[in-house]
Amino acid sequence: MESLDDLARACEERRGQVSSLKDLEELRVEFLGRKGRLAQCMLDLPGMSAEDKPTAGRKANEIKAALTEIIEGRERELAAAEAGAALSRFDPTLPGRRPQQGSLHPVTLVTQEICDVFAGLGFDVVSGPEVESDWYNFEALNIPPEHPARDMQDTLYVSESIVLRTHTSPLQVRTMLARKPPVAVVAPGKVYRRDSDITHTPMFHQIEGLLADRKVSMGDLRGTLTAFVRAVFGADTRVRFRPSFFPFTEPSAEVDISCVLCGGKGHVGSEPCRVCKRTGWVEILGCGMVDPNVFAAVGYDPEEITGFAFGMGVERVAMLKYGVNDLRMFFENDVRFLEQFA
Numbered sequence: 001m002e003s004l005d006d007l008a009r010a011c012e013e014r015r016g017q018v019s020s021l022k023d024l025e026e027l028r029v030e031f032l033g034r035k036g037r038l039a040q041c042m043l044d045l046p047g048m049s050a051e052d053k054p055t056a057g058r059k060a061n062e063i064k065a066a067l068t069e070i071i072e073g074r075e076r077e078l079a080a081a082e083a084g085a086a087l088s089r090f091d092p093t094l095p096g097r098r099p100q101q102g103s104l105h106p107v108t109l110v111t112q113e114i115c116d117v118f119a120g121l122g123f124d125v126v127s128g129p130e131v132e133s134d135w136y137n138f139e140a141l142n143i144p145p146e147h148p149a150r151d152m153q154d155t156l157y158v159s160e161s162i163v164l165r166t167h168t169s170p171l172q173v174r175t176m177l178a179r180k181p182p183v184a185v186v187a188p189g190k191v192y193r194r195d196s197d198i199t200h201t202p203m204f205h206q207i208e209g210l211l212a213d214r215k216v217s218m219g220d221l222r223g224t225l226t227a228f229v230r231a232v233f234g235a236d237t238r239v240r241f242r243p244s245f246f247p248f249t250e251p252s253a254e255v256d257i258s259c260v261l262c263g264g265k266g267h268v269g270s271e272p273c274r275v276c277k278r279t280g281w282v283e284i285l286g287c288g289m290v291d292p293n294v295f296a297a298v299g300y301d302p303e304e305i306t307g308f309a310f311g312m313g314v315e316r317v318a319m320l321k322y323g324v325n326d327l328r329m330f331f332e333n334d335v336r337f338l339e340q341f342a
C-alpha cells in the first residue's frame with residue numbers, strides 16, 4: 001500500500017518535466033502500461049491475506065484513477081499550450097485571400113441593356129416557353145405547314161406538332177392573345193436551331209419586340225429602332241433600313257448600322273475592315289409592319305390595329321458591341337474571357 005502511494009507521488013513529480021505528447025505517452029506506459037509500475041505492484045496482490053486483499057484492491061483502483069487523471073491533466077495542458085503557440089504563429093498583418101467573384105455573362109448583360117432601353121420607351125418585358133407548339137412558332141405567324149419559309153429555319157422537333165422554338169416571335173402571338181391593344185413588349189429568350197458551325201450554335205438568344213395599337217406607322221418603327229440602336233451603339237451610329245422579307249411582317253426590312261469597327265469607312269487604316277467586309281454596314285436585326293394575317297390569327301381587327309415587330313440575335317449584338325470575333329467564346333465559359341465583363 002505504501003508503494004502504491006509512492007507511485008502517485010512519483011508520477012506527480014514527473015509530470016512537470018514532460019513537455020511533449022510523446023514524452024507523456026512514455027510516462028503513461030511507465031506507470032500504467034501492461035508491465036508498468038502499477039502492474040508490478042499488483043503482482044503482490046495474490047500473495048496477500050484474504051483480509052488485506054479487498055483494501056489493497058480498492059487502493060490500487062484509486063491509484064490507477066489518480067495516475068490517469070495526472071496524465072490526462074497534463075495532456076490537456078500540453079494541448080492548450082500548443083493551441084496558444086499556433087495562435088502566436090498567426091500573423092494578422094498578412095494580406096487576405098481575395099474571394100473569387102463571379103460576374104454576369106455578356107449575353108445576360110446585353111439582354112439586360114437592350115431590355116432596359118425598351119423599358120425606357122414604355123415596353124414591358126415578357127417571356128414564354130422554349131418548348132412550343134407548331135401553331136405558335138409557325139402557323140399563327142403566317143407560316144403555314146407547306147410554306148417555304150419553314151426551310152429558312154432548321155427546326156428541332158419534339159413531336160410532329162411540338163418544336164423547340166426557332167425564334168422568339170411566338171411571344172408576339174402569346175402577348176396578343178393575352179392582352180388587348182395597345183401592347184408594347186420585348187421578349188428575350190433562348191431559341192434552338194439544328195445548326196452548328198463556326199457562326200451557328202444550336203442554342204442562342206434572341207429578343208423579340210412588338211408594338212400594336214391604332215395608327216402605328218413605319219415611321220414609328222424607324223424612330224423606335226433608331227433610338228434603340230443609338231442607345232446601345234452610340235449617338236453617332238447611322239442606321240439604314242433595307243427591304244427584306246419575313247412571313248409575319250409586310251412590308252419587312254433588315255436594319256443595318258454603320259460598322260462598329262471602321263465607323264462606316266470600310267477600312268481601318270489601309271486595311272479592309274474585317275467586320276463589315278468593306279461595306280461600311282453591319283446587319284443588326286429584322287423588322288417590319290405586323291402582317292394582317294397575324295392579327296387575324298390572334299383575334300385583333302386588322303382594319304383597326306396596326307403595329308410593328310422586330311427580332312434580333314443577342315450574341316450578334318454582343319459580338320458587335322464588345323468586338324468579339326468568335327461566337328463560340330460565349331459558350332465555352334473560359335473564365336479568362338468571362339472575367340473581362342466583370
Ligand code: DAH
Nearest residue numbers: 167249286287288309310311
Ligand atoms: N423571327 C426572325 C428570325 O428568327 C426575326 C424577326 C424578323 C422577328 C422580323 C420579327 C420581325 O418580329 O419582324 O430570324
